[in-house]
Amino acid sequence: MRSERQIVDYALQRRSLLAAVRAGRVRVAQVCDADPYLLRAAKFHGRATDVACPVCRKEQLTHVSWVFGEKLGSVSGSARTPDEITRMSGTEEEFTVHVVEVCRTCRWNHLVQSYALGRPPQPKRTRGSRPPDRRTAIE
Numbered sequence: 001m002r003s004e005r006q007i008v009d010y011a012l013q014r015r016s017l018l019a020a021v022r023a024g025r026v027r028v029a030q031v032c033d034a035d036p037y038l039l040r041a042a043k044f045h046g047r048a049t050d051v052a053c054p055v056c057r058k059e060q061l062t063h064v065s066w067v068f069g070e071k072l073g074s075v076s077g078s079a080r081t082p083d084e085i086t087r088m089s090g091t092e093e094e095f096t097v098h099v100v101e102v103c104r105t106c107r108w109n110h111l112v113q114s115y116a117l118g119r120p121p122q123p124k125r126t127r128g129s130r131p132p133d134r135r136t137a138i139e
């Protein structure tokens, strides 16, 4: 089962950045700067969308999901397919997913959304049967 938590949407930032590009306050080269690693990730791990690139309008954007998490080890910071992420959400402790949209033609890229998945971190002190007697120590 997959249930996204702590969802953060970056549509507002995206819109204001695009407005700045159209107004000439930000150069296209500054926002269309996807590096080869991101373009490669888009090719192999990306998911096609039906949203046209807002900059060049020549092709549809690809969404790439990057996973981050202390417990993920070397997997942290890598791009994963939707299937892999669904599988991870059932087996891994909490991790964060950052979804980035990429245009493989003009190299426009922007963060779309971030969310948390996986098993919530276990609360500490679940082992002992008795709660610690901290209150008496404070009083």
Ligand SMILES: [Zn+2]
Binding pocket: 053, 054, 055, 056, 057, 058, 059, 103, 104, 105, 106, 107, 108
């Ligand atoms: Zn484009």
